[in-house]
Amino acid sequence: MVDSLRDLLLKSGIVKQLKDEKRQQQPASRPNAPSGHGKPSHKPKQRPARSQEEIDLAKAYAVRAQTEAAERKRAEQAAAEQARLKRERKAKVQKLLDGNALNKADADQVRHFEYGGKIRRLYVDAGQLAELNTGKLGIVQNGGRYVLVTQSIAEQVRDIDPHLLALLVDPSAGGIGEDGVPDDLMW
Template sequence: MADSLRDQLLKSGIVKQVREEKRQAAPQGGKPANKSGGVPRHGGNKPQGQRHPQQDKRSAEIDLAKAYAIRKQTEATERKQAEQAAAEQARIKREQKQKIQQLLQGQSLNKADGEQVRHFEYGGKIRRVHVDDAQLVALNVGELGVVQQAGRYFIVTRAIAEQVREIDPQQLALLVDPNDAGVGEDGVPDDLMW
């Protein structure tokens, strides 16, 4: 039992392996040692293409940081472009609504005492507008049209309806094509006969 723990470890070879691994991983002196144990030459005697593990880790961290920075910048640019496109769309919509509102100023033919109801499909739902007998016939033969503006439906002449179609076709709720064969002799479209 005269052998100390250190001596036993040296005999078994475990301590030698650990020292060699430490020496290969990173010399403590700051200067890389060459195989001959002397001072390294100017360029070192490491074969080209080999890098120190810590250098690989640092370069990987730098590359990863650059990739994250590039991705962040790209996402910010895309977000800014999307915001600009949305703002441009909103501006165009505002201008279209303003033009239609000016066009409809004083041009509405709606009558408060309309006794007839003209149903039509708009926006995936059945809508209605109150008209008199003459307006009902004029709507059914395409002489009048219906324009939606600010949640209301305005009866207008065919010329105004065509102008609204040029500005924003989505705002034109009803305009019957007079050349359509689906209109009966009484001026009522065939699809409305229930």
């Protein structure tokens, strides 16, 4: 029968010998034995003395952590401020557009325009199309929809947030053909 390594070590006496050596190395009194005060006596672990280089490195890490935390806080505050301003602009535009939309449900003509890098469309009637092409009307993007408004409302929206003004033809710029359609839409 094959004996395990443990059994072989015990038989040889090496294991017992190692245990005896460990006992001899330990001090005679137990460090965690209760003292006369009822509290276990234990000595605080002493850390090895840190070199000046380690202290400087620790300070550098602490300064870096504080700087990064301050930068994150500033970035969060700036983002919150931008979001607040955007909400205010959106509310102003919504208030301005309430009751001033000229969109008609029975409009039968399509007016194409470029907005956000894509060709968009809005249904208008013949009179609105002529006024839109001469700059008397404008188109404002609000909440994913395109709202037909007067020139003055469109200019007020442009003053609040120019990104929301989808179309306002400048009659002084020319470019309107004989048929009342801007030249850039002649395709």
